Amino acid sequence: MAQGSETVRIGTRGSPLALAQAHEVRDRLVAAHGMAPEAIEIVVISTKGDRVQDRELKEIGGKGLFTEEIEAQLLSGDIDLAVHSSKDMPTKLPEGLALTAFLEREDPRDAFIGKAAPTLDALPRGAIVGTSSLRRQALVRRARPDVEVVGFRGNVQTRLKKLEDGVAHATLLANAGLRRLGMADVITDLIAMDVFPPAPGQGAICIEGRTGDTRTDALVAPLKHIATETALTCERAFLAALDGSCRTPIAGHARIDGDTIDFFGTILTPDGTVSHDIASSGPAGDPETLGRTAGDELRARAGAGFFESWT
């Protein structure tokens, strides 16, 4: 392990959600291996995405906004593994790193947190919905072209505070994240996935490690959930085929049913007026092909102009 010591060092961002996830991984490692909790150290690493709070994420751009500094410490050996939300992970990782485990996915749905009304459907005309996610902005506009969407950055707590302060009448957050924070009581509705398909990877915690690091691979092996890994491989192949950047609203979700993967994907224009959907199924043994094929097909159907019209 790092620096020749026996201690396992877990790198994470410092947001309350990231810390909750890192602690969950620590607890599971302790339980799986009967380790002493002190043998696992949680190392908080500040990323560019955490530091820049005054601009929209799509303006700062670039992939790996929340991962670069963490990955540098993985490569240098300062940490042994990193815990992430799969949803925040770029499709391409630096040479020498890999996603070595996916924990069992929790509910992938988006939660609606409404002050003016309990559901998106019930919001009055002209109500303000705060969300900085391009996917959620586009999906809200598709479902409710008569409401106003405003950017809403910051961590989960910051966004809920803005809602309390009356900056918006409603917001949307991942159910899984709110549950991990013990904050599910703020939810007023869970939105059906056909109206509001989740982001690829939503609800699944993943572990990033060094390729070929057999010691950490063995350590995380008991935490692996194979159906989640299969689903995530499919969703990430879909995203990669679309060259998903921070600027394109993309939703995608794979579900494993026995030997079959059922995949559903959507791309939208940011204003929600144009969207393309795909539903396809394939063998669980080849999630990569299913995801990539779905992405290629949506890309072809949308046409090049679709992606260039707003970037």
Ligand SMILES: NCc1[nH]cc(CCC(=O)O)c1CC(=O)O
């Ligand atoms: N970009 C922030 C982020 N990354 C992952 C989650 C939720 C937890 C998850 O999807 O596992 C969130 C917050 C949110 O979208 O509400």
